[in-house]
Amino acid sequence: MATDVKDERTSSETYETAHEKSSVFYDLYERKSDLKQQTHYCPGCGHGVVHKLIAEALQDLDLQDRTIFVSPVGCSVFAYYYFDVGNVQVAHGRAPAAATGIKRACPEKIVISYQGDGDLAAIGTAEIVHAANRGEKITVFFINNGIYGMTGGQMAPTTLVGQKSTTSPFGRRPANEGFPIHMAELLATLQAPVYVERVALCDNKNIMRARRAVRKALELQRDGAGFSFVEILSPCPTIWGKEPVAARNWVLEKMVPEFPLAVFRDRKEPLPANGAPPQRPVAEVLGINQGINNNGNGRRTQPFKGLSINIAGFGGQGVLLLGQLLAEMGTEQGLEVSWLPSYGPEMRSGSAHCWVTLSKSRIGSPLTAKPDVLIAMNEVSLRKFADQVPSGGFILYNGHTLPEDFPMPQAQVYCIPASAIADKLGSAKAANIVMMGAMLEETGCFEPSTATRFLEAKVKNPTLLEIDIKAITAGCDAVDHQVNLGPVSQPDGFA
């Protein structure tokens, strides 16, 4: 009988895969032309281990398709080459701020902020503290190796007392450089976080504990619980100048006594929902009608889908205000809008411009590389931005004619002497409103009457209001009596 069993086992000796590369990782990493199968991390680096723990948890919890991973600045800056999820890479220390925006805009997504100690505990201290204090429903993985790794081993806020670094060559001295900062404890003093734990990649047992912590933090976010934070003490063999195994032991012997491993917060009861911000479309919140002009009453025959506009000129020409007015009108009409100003420190006569996007669908980015419309209030702006407008878009230029040496751009150009028109109407300051009239006439995105109504509600001074209303009509007329300059656009080229 026993022999029978043995025979059977040898004959059916098949192995099943127990642990393999997670499908959350890309098969090959396209960062370099060669060695695409390896990460860029040094041998024995803790980042790889944490990456694996996160990837495994995302796969097991079936969250891969709804995850957005925010990469920091630091050694893990290239995380987006490894994780096959949505990826964003942000400025140094700003990952929690970017994660806040992403999570609020897409509450159903799983948003992970992955940061090192130079990123999170130094330059990004404000962002992490306030994201935690607001209880943003994101998960932050904080990799603490007590040093700036990528830049070559400078002292970090987490560097141990006495630890040598390139910027503390005699060892960190509290009298001069302060004490190591304990981020997990610090964040656990705040009311909002639901889960704060510190783990360490210092031995087998603790790596498995880290695995549970990573999983728990992601589960909490999946369940909508709130801010979760896992600090992971992690070896940096290269900068510490140790062999990988010795570096791992150093975490246990030196770092753990300074940074105790514990669960600092594990809130069972949910935060009171009082005063939670409404998660409703803007138009519904404001109680406004979706009264957008769909009929294409302007020159364009296409139904309006969206429009990106770059308005540029000198400060003081009402450049930013025009953008604001368009954005506010869009809001009132139930559109998604964005307004992104860009200006120098000068309030007057410096150059200023703003991007405005009006759209019937969600706006991905307020920045537009190829605006449909350029309103150039001066020659400098025309020269600077004209090339950005693609064929099919158009340019409204504040002038009687184009500058003589100006090469014809691919977009259609209208010369509207807006300042001169506005001056005749009584105030050169209304040049921006003349341009608004011209733009509305050309795009048909709003009825001129909508703009008039809007201005009536906005402008309190009756004299100015009268000029503004005349300016809209004058702008419409000016564009109607234009001889098109530049190539004739495709009729369907309009956004």
Next chain:
Amino acid sequence: MAARGKVTISVDECKGCGLCVESCPPKCLELAEELSPYGVHPARYTGSECTGCGICFYCCPEPGAITVYRLAPPAKKTSTLVAEPVAP
């Protein structure tokens, strides 16, 4: 009798850090004496004693360097000695 587990290590991905060798509870991994094309001594399975616990997988920083297998539970025997339970 066959080992309960089995490990394969991709020479293309192993950076020879040795964390798996250090971590392996039954000590069935070692660093190879010869160098890999990347100039490191890659880890390899000695060929016996693996329990399939997976610790080496979690200690290894490379996403795909280590794959751990476990012996499949023996297929259900269709024994002639024991009658199949019959539903009433």
